[in-house]
Amino acid sequence: MTSMSNGITTTTPVPGSDRPRPAASLQAGDHPRPQLLRPGWHDLSGEWDFRYDDSDEGLDAGWAAGLDTGMRIVVPFPPESPASGIGDPGFHPVVWYQRSVFRDDLVDAGLGEGSPRILLHFGAVDYRASVWIDGHLIGHHEGGQTPFVFDVTTAVSGEGPHVVVVRAEDDPADVAQPRGKQDWHLDQHKIWYHRTTGIWQPVWLEAVPTLSVESLRWTPSVTRGTVEAGVILRGHVGADTVLSVSLRIGERELGSVRVPVTSGRPTATVALPHQLNGQAYEDLLWSPENPTLLDATVELEQGGVVVDSVESYLGLRSVEAARGAFLLNDRPYYVRSVLNQGYWPESHLAAPSVQALRDEVELIKRLGFNATRVHQKVEDPRFLYWADRLGLLVWGEVAGAYEFSPTAVSRLAKEWVDVVERDVSHPSIMTWVPVNESWGVQHIAHDPAQQAFSRALVELTRALDPDRPVISNDGWEHQDSDILSIHDYEPSGEVLRQRYRDETVRGALLEGFGPAGRRILLDGVADAGQPVMLTEFGGVKFSVTPADDDGWGYSQAADADDFDARLADIMRAVHDSRMLVGYCYTQLTDTGLEVNGLVGADRVPKLPAERIAELMRGER
Template identity: 60%
Template structure:
């Protein structure tokens, strides 16, 4: 058996990473971030052929969308096709870890909205459709001969195509109502990584119970006969090795499944010490190695997971088999200077810290698939996350195909994060506007939920957040009643619950549709509040569901609405709208620049009732 590399070739400790790596649960010793200045051109006619280079280019800062000021372009109008170009130098390949042991060069894209085509030196590398999910090309064959190579990317994102999963990206030229400026093209990191001929491609951690996790290891390249996978576990924060195991890779296998027991969890009286939760976000480091039959190390990645279970039972949301009051905030994940892209990796950590400082234990990511680095900090710092996706606005065969394909990739990308505790493929009947009475739309919404359960049976699924549920594990309701006493009456007791689920709910929407019945699921108020308050701009136009006159009035309104929620005999959780002001929406607890609108202690006390 070969010794693990040391020095600059040593694997990082995944739980101690700094939050900059675009793929936080599969780290190697080397990678090269290609963020920074690229050449850029709009192509409004969509007919340009610039695969060999861009004429008279401008400079854009990747990965910020060209509509944003952070990109240096700052042109938010309609531009359906954009082009990027960047030189790949030998220094980039060296930094990515290219060596005789790691001869294959992978080009990774975190996300490009919506359709991407990639060339190197004018030769087509590949294409990808889906604006929220990562994709990778093996570009080794395009980099022969040394020297510099020209990387070119074309991105197409039709602002008028309502069959694309687009979330809150406005179809009008200027933002209106609850819709935001668009995010076109590259909006998550682009990076290089060198790997062996036979390598680990993907890891999937699946919680089984409080003592065991499942692990699927998928391979890239031809795995040699007799190869083995070895896994070593360590609780780094507790300075404790947790065991190791090794298994053979079957001949011709593209992946292998393992059950990974954590031996110390056999002591049931001590098992809670290692379980992940918002109050105790324990993470377990893992090194996963691909080895030859004689023990030689072919590849290794550093990863982590959290031991925890999620379930619903008897009207409660259970984390580690105990009821948890889900105290969530609606997180749009939008920044004024960079739109859906975070302005920096540090901003993602700060976002999680602010959510927790306000008194929340959860965040509902809204109409967006969030950056994996946000999920790392949710894992590390302890924040429950509801994993949602951007929806299309139309119901058509094309819209169905696009969302299903992209959603499958989203679940695959994020299923290993312990912080994600619920999946939400649809919101407020977006893209299924007639799901209350159209059988085809009901079938689609149910199918999305069932596909999600098939991909991941370990988490509850909300089939259509807010109303018109054709088959949800949690019944969620959106209600922007501004009076705390009236809110309390709507959710007071079991009789109120029965009336709510059997009748017409807030916003004039049925709660259960398509033959769905009350099976005792947890009920949560997953959007409420939305109180407009602009302390520094009291006379400017803004948008909210109700409006506060001043800071004291704002705090009174928050307190009264939370008192109404706390008075309920059956609500299992809630989600306040929203974390930050976003463009014309001025109903955040924080300004768009992430400054609290009142002393954070006052806001926290209103939320917690203390």
């Protein structure tokens, strides 16, 4: 029998508990952390008190103890967006939030005898956050794209309600902050869009046991037929603690293991006997065409009693760049990707709804793509869940800084580590992109320090995740990239055809100056035979309404027929190439002043979706 708890589809009860066990692979998609589920959690989205602090007086004036304000904001939408209820895109470098937490909120989060500790989670706050409860400082966090959590058990132990206050600082003039395409001008210009300040991903409460699972990392091995669970624990590990991990598909058990726990970072490797049959091992492999997910239960026992049980999911698959090809599950795979900025007019970088994240994945697939490059943004984990479940490869990219300095280096490196750790277990993530178009390393062609930083990010990424390709600098000026990605907005299909015809033109392309007059390989970097992808191209402007006529694109179509013809010309050239092993078309949606999307900002296709899919698949 199934039921629903906080929107999660559930099946059998959790051992040692009367709460139902959620099937993580079939969840409703609203849980802010889709690969680590407990039945109880409480969403703090909705109306909060809000106040601007343009003169930065709030700390000295005691606002941390409570705000005197008549303004309200709808969390998690940034105040620049209409969906927030404020819609002010001006410069406001410091903002404050406040809301009350009631006893019923804690109970809904799962507070009880078996789960006595309360965690306060933030999905993302741009850029620097401080949190107080009832005037007592709980903690700080820096980094606008990554999650953070505080144990607030003591702070909410007394009689409620309890007042949560958040101060967010996001200096629009600080170009050493990783900011992506958030504009540093007052008004958006060219390819940059309105800023996102403050809370822009969910805030939520969760009750956990005294000893609990803090995080999970899944490392599947297709060749060995195993899955390794890397677990980080919260709380004291006793001498009689045992970790158990079981994997299943549907109701069929695939494998399980029990290991004694001697530290706060245990690992457990689950063997999958099914994978020993060399003629059947592909049945369980994940791909965009067959997005098979395995459900997982992870339990902690003390003295033979289950003290914590969480649900998760994973995909069994491998990705690699080898022999001049991109390999998915050890077979060449042609990547048909689209650049997606994850930006909505009404809610900006925050998705307007949970459903919008699923709709985005479904739209991308309906338009003929098997992959997407989430551009200059670390996307909501719930988007990655739908990519995992519905089958869509995702390029993992971080929002870049614009300045090269010790401050920018330390900020980006720290945030990048957190990004990789957050998303490493998603089977949809196919590659990592820590730098785009030399942003933040603008003089990398000549500056040894900037070159060293780029190489260091690549090696850091490989140290964190040795199982995915890494691109050192997407677009050009590569040093140590597993995939040579090129950006080329040439509007002529014939020019593109000659430029990427086959391996006979490879040397001239890589060793000379490429599109936009940029080196594809830096001086002294040899061509190691990596696969080549065209990861930004197209960008054809097509205005479907008069309001878009002043918008921006790399070339321009006069009408729908001209748009179709230009797309067909470009895409035929790309598909005719015998050198390219994949592409990423720019772009999915009109974004800000850019009106070069395949669909409008409203997600309505500018040509029939079936026609766009034909062009992107190279069918005619």
